Amino acid sequence: MTAEIPATYQDLLTGPVYVQLATHMKNGSIQVHPVWCGYDGVHVLVNSAKRRVKDRNMRANPNVTVLAIDPENPFRWLEVRGKVxxxxxxxxxxxxxxLSELYIQQSPYPWREPGEVRVLYRIKPERVTAFSS
Structure with missing residues (x-):
């Protein structure tokens, strides 16, 4: 079952908000990385390069968490637990x-490494927690 992202929190996934992506390492520990993200109305979208740790982790275990904190109000945040x-x-x-255009106003993405293969991950929200005070 897909959980819905509240309309009043979708800006945290569609604006230039750095989100934290938590994935599972092979040894069971958690890896957390700040990443850029997008939202297609159903899925949270993240991007990485093939063979990076995030890539290997999500291929081995598709269960992830994305945490987006409003940069203007740290007491407003959205947690999305889901599956790639x-x-x-x-x-x-x-x-x-x-994403590069949105986050740093540069396109194409300026930090591509020679031979790099980009990968797009679609995350289906399974549990959503939104908070604001």
């Missing part, structure tokens, strides 16, 4: 260029 339901290279280059 698609891992694809299709559209990943365009996606990272769109």
């Amino acid at each position: 339901v698609e891992i694809t290279e299709t559209g990943a280059d365009q996606h990272i260029d769109q």
Whole structure:
């Protein structure tokens, strides 16, 4: 079952908000990285490069958590626990260029490494917690 992202919190996934992505390491520990993200109305979208630790972790265990904290009000946040339901290279280059434009006003993405293969991950929300005070 897909959990809904409240409309009043979707800006935390569609604006230039750095989110924390938690994945599971092979030894069972948690890895947390700040990442750029997007939202397609159903899935949280993140992007990385093939063979990075995040990539290996999400391929081995698709259960992830995304935490978005409002940069203007740290007491307003959104936690999305979910499952990576698609891992694809299709559209990943365009996606990272769109994120780069949104977050740093540069397109194409300026930090691509030679031979790098970009990967797009679609995360299906299964549990959503939103908070504001």
